[in-house]
Amino acid sequence: MASDLFPLLVVFVAVETVISREGGRFLLVGTYAGLALLVVLSPAPTAAATRSLALRFVWPAAAALGVELASRSKAPARVFESRDVKGDRVERDDRGDRDALRDPRAEVLHDLKSPLTVLRVYSDLVAEAARRGELPSEVHLAGLAREMALMESLAGVPPRTPASVPLASGPAAPSAPPAPRSDLVRVLSTLVESYRLAHGGRMRLEFVAEGAEIPVAADPVALQRAFRNVLDNAVKYTPAGGQVRVRASVVAQHAFVVISDTGAGMTPDEQKHAFTFAWRSPSASASGVPGRGIGLGVTKELLEQNGGKISLLSEPGHGLEVTIMFPIAREAGA
Amino acid sequence: MSGRIFVVDDDPAMVEAVAMVLSLDGFEVDGASDSAAALRAVLRDPPALLVLDVNMPGLTGWELCEIVRRQPLTRDLPILFLTGRSEVRDRITAMQVGGTDHLTKPFRAEELRARVRALTAAAPARGEA
Secondary structure (H helix, E strand, O other): HHHHHHHOOOOOOHHHHHHHOOOOOOHHHHHHHHHHHHHHHHOOHHHHHHHHHHHHHHHHHHHHHHHHHHHHHHHOOOOOEEEEEOOOOEEOOOOOOOOOOOOOHHHHHHHHHHHHHHHHHHHEEEHHHHOOOOOOHHHHHHHHHHHHHHHHHHOOOOOOOHHOOOOOOOOOOOOOOOOOOOOOHHHHHHHHHHHHHOOOOOOEEEEEEOOOEEEOOOOHHHHHHHHHHHHHHHHHOOOOOOOEEEEEEEOOEEEEEEEEOOOOOOOHHHHEEEOOOOOOOOOHHOOOOOOOOOOHHHHHHHHHHOOOOEEEEEOOOEEEEEEEEOOOOOOOOO | OOOOEEEEOHHHHHHHHHHHHHOOOOEEEEEEOOHHHHHHHHHHHHOOEEEOOOOOOOOOOHHHHHHHHHOOHHHHOOEEEOOOOHHHHHHHHHOOOOOOOEEEEEHHHHHHHHHHHHHHHOOOOOOOO
């Protein structure tokens, strides 16, 4: 009996070793459970029982392993490991939640490295121009201002609007900077076009505006950042073949921008928490779509700092509709 | 100095900033924020250097690098990773997937220029940090 079982055990151990190494724990547990059950139910294992064991459990497990290995050979997977800012080990599985450093603090800090890099690069370029005795490039200054605005909004620093300029009296009082002004049509058409270039092969992106210009009293850099966050989400959560639609209109002296998608949508509970900084719904985390739960919170901050409002409307499974509202900018001197 | 460099980062501001820096040295810079679109563009018209972020929606930088390395036309393309990951293990992974060099964010403009000059001037040599 022992000699009948020996070759089978050799195969079993070999399969088990490979399964274990490949991370297929569920297969391993299933195979063990089946083997244990067979042994318990069979009071006197015989050669027939051995063959039965092979047929029922080991070979199916080996076949399943083969299928799994074959699929992995098309998209090689490995568990990448890293350490967060405190030195704790975190893992990243490039087949699952591709982007997830599992410690949320590490995720947030990691997310800050890109804007910090951009800030540093632009400040280097401005400094370099100064060393050469040249005036800094307008483009470099604009990049610097944009990233400063982002970092300040993340840090909760109030925006530098006319309302925050200290009031002063007398002839020496500094004049208030001009109120910011943006054309929603221009900002949105440029943005949607860039998203169409990047994602147009996977989904349909559409922009419709009522009117050639929709002026609002908002900073164009903040607007661009806010709309980008919303569009990022729409594109990320919309499956291939879906649609992202951006509509801009004017109703009763207010500009409305509606960004709708045909993605998974949000439950009422998810909508309630959507603007909470660094909050991600369990379903979003489980979806494998990368994200850190920061975008919508930052968007709300940026919009409100510029006089705008944002709201969500969704039914799970039927996409998400994000509505952003601004008062129409009055003509200068009006 | 001349040549075309392709920059892939899911943050368009980063692509723009890197392009600003590298254009100072006379490089023509193309970029993309979508890794799948970037892959198509790179395979269609291989640049002199590929600059990759790691954490991106869709294909990650590491995955993109592995695919590029398997194609005959881009097998020897120099690839520079720009990433917030700074651990030794991350650097090793970058090399394992075929990266030529690795620069940790936040970096200085001059550091980026120096790395790119070196990578585009020398014959590509995989595995060298």
